[in-house]
Amino acid sequence: MEEQLKDAVQLASQTGRLDFVSSLLAAISLLTIFGGIFAFLNLRSNAKKTAEKVATEIAEQKAEEIANKYMQDNIGKIIEDYSEFIENHVNASVADQIAQAQEGGENGR
Structure with missing residues (x-):
């Protein structure tokens, strides 16, 4: 069995199939890395926009509450x-x- 495996690897190496598989795996890895970086940057941007929106709403609400309390007091x-x-x-x-x-x-x- 081991002899057959060695022969298959040698045959793939001689015909260039191992280089093709390695190149294909490298390309898939690079696409995955770039996709992950893009997803991270996009997620961070969306999180920042959402945080600013929520913070603004809360700040406006708190300011109104404080102003009303001051006026009532x-x-x-x-x-x-x-x-x-x-x-x-x-x-x-x-x-x-x-x-x-x-x-x-x-x-x-």
């Missing part, structure tokens, strides 16, 4: 500050007087 102070702003609002005539004073009217510039 401080509604009295917010209304008080807004009322003070409205009361102290400068109208156009007062703004004109301030501008004239800064241009040199009252300060002597």
Whole structure:
């Protein structure tokens, strides 16, 4: 049996069939390697896009929750500050007087 196996390997070697099989296996291996690299890079890109999308959604949701909680906790102070702003609002005539004073009217510039 071993003699027959040696003869088959020798015959394949002499006719070039071993070189063909080796080349074919090498080509299949290279295709598999390049396919694996492409699949890895594609998977990594998709994972990054998905992670960014999910992180953005979660960040927006958390920011909205925090803003709502702050407004609910401080509604009295917010209304008080807004009322003070409205009361102290400068109208156009007062703004004109301030501008004239800064241009040199009252300060002597």
